[in-house]
Amino acid sequence: MSILDIKKLTASVDGKEILHGIDLKINPGEVHAIMGPNGSGKSTLSYVLSGRMGYEITGGDVLLNGESIMELEADERARSGLFLAFQYPVELPGVSGMSFLRASVNSRLRERGEEEVDQLSFVKIVRAESKKLGISDDMLKRAVNVGFSGGEKKRYEILQMALLKPSMAILDETDSGLDVDALKIVSEGVNLLRHPDRSMLVITHYQRLLSHIIPDKVHILSEGRIIKSGDKSLALEVEENGYAGINDAA
């Protein structure tokens, strides 16, 4: 059974259809990349999947671990194992990082009927994961995303992914705003989280991220449709010929 199964998905924003019928299947452990030019519907797809308000599914279905998530609210989808690493992580002034992280982890544990993690052991877990991503103690003490640099925000997203252990992770333009070094750290963090039970959907504009996070499959999204799918070599093709070249071929 695939982890994520998108069937003939159509979706609209403000009454305007943006996605015109997407089909996509991601099997356990696979990493798929969605590439596409600006305005092709990449971010819309990530918001539709994660259930953001205002992003309306108008047709088709989305199955997560075999169950339809169309009727679920955003928080319920998250608790069933769907994770979105934001392109622009949101600042929560005054909200302590530790209490935010713990609230999210505990909500998942509660959902699964497991015991919530206490403060002391949680701090230990967070410190260990943070170390791998080069996140300092000082950063953990600050309010969520407040005063973080672009690179810090992205690392913080990956930290949350590591803590929440989703079965399906969507990475929305995780490479945007990162310099070469930061891109390397973030990619290594993501690679460490590759796991036979975890699938990933990497949304990106550029090929450069995909030379660090090597995908099993690459799909080209254009004007709300997947116009071409292939292996990692498709990303290189885009790099060479641009999206226009792909469009022509299709």
Place this chain on the structure above:
Amino acid sequence: MVATVETISAVEEATGKYKYGFVTDIESEKAPKGLNEDIIRFISSKKNEPEWMLNWRLKAYRHWLKMPEPNWSKLSIAPIDYNDIYYYSAPKTVEKISSLDEVDPELLATYEKLGIPLKEQKILSGVAVDAVFDSVSVATTFREELSKAGVIFCPISEAIQNYPELVRKYLSSVVPVSDNYFSALNCAVFTDGSFVYVPKNVRCPMELSTYFRINEQKTGQFERTLIIVEDGGYVSYLEGCTAPQRDENQLHAAVVELVAMKDAEIKYSTVQNWYPGDETGKGGIYNFVTKRGSCRGDRSKISWTQVETGSAITWKYPSCVLKGKNSIGEFYSVAVTNGAQQADTGTKMIHLGEGSKSTIISKGISAGKSQNTYRGLVEINRGAESARNFTQCDSLLIGQSCGAHTVPYIVSRNPSGKIEHEATTSRISEEQLFYCLQRGISEEDAVSLIVNGFCKEVMKELPMEFAVEAQKLIGISLEGSVG
């Protein structure tokens, strides 16, 4: 802690949304309804008061009769019939008790339900409690231990009898009898409250707290609190308030006076959770309170921290008169309004002393159809050389139908004074909410998390024991505000 959590959750299960809305079935002794000189004489004689006290009350009453009700606030208040209120109500059994074992078990159970254990052996956190039920103080804990340190902590009715010279010296020395309509009314009919005296160079060994509970129908609660800290002393005091859920409005008009002498410090915290009325605005407490502190000595400090979540109407401006050289006044406030609640609250910082400093941090959160106003005065007078003030007023709006208003008054009569005022108004953004939801946090928890983050600067000023309770309370007050 565990016991407290258990009792709180038990109450939650028992009473539903407003967690403290239950009524205690207890026999009470009441004065006839209405207000006149005979009622005041009745109260005074019930309290066994000396002649001077009665005369003081009568004088206040006669003055009150001539005063107009204030109407300058941004509140719409249904007319109050001052003759349709009971001014004295006491649980029948509490007279002349010598130990907690003699307190009516119903009463003990009530406080237990509220999460306030009065049996000393049950108190783990080391907080001394004075419990005021309707018009009288029913129990004060840890008195012996406090008296060893020289600290007096007792009902004010007792202080009038046992420490008349202290009471006469300080009562109405901060809030004059004729200060305002509600304070004058309080002088005439106040029935109980707490009295604290901290002698020279004594650091009060524990947190002091008073829990106010209105139980009887159509009963007003008029408490009077007086706290005096002598040179170099320190005390931290907390009050909490709850009332049953009733359809009619109930009146609460308290007066609190604080006196800080040279190098003394008073930290006064309030967690106000009176019944706010229902969504349509039916019922709820009218909370008209006068709180003022006098920083009389050099380097004295008074710090007000309030978390206001309850009451149908809140009219309250805890203030500091900064007379001493280099004295410090602080005001930290969180005011949450939801449903049809109205709050008009803020502070007054009156700078008289050289080098006096004040800080005002106010966080207003409005949801539902509520209206939330910050009203504050910063006044730097001629003699207040190099006085400083910093004010920060932030408002957070939840939903489309509520209002937030900021009305600062700034008066500077000394060119060396420095006054800063910052104000912001924001909403919980859909983006912030979605970010939390995407992490699996439910909408209500997300709102509570974001709001508590917004209030953080104020919450950290609360004594540890109460910060957690206050955080939960804010979450509960905003339940159903989104969506």
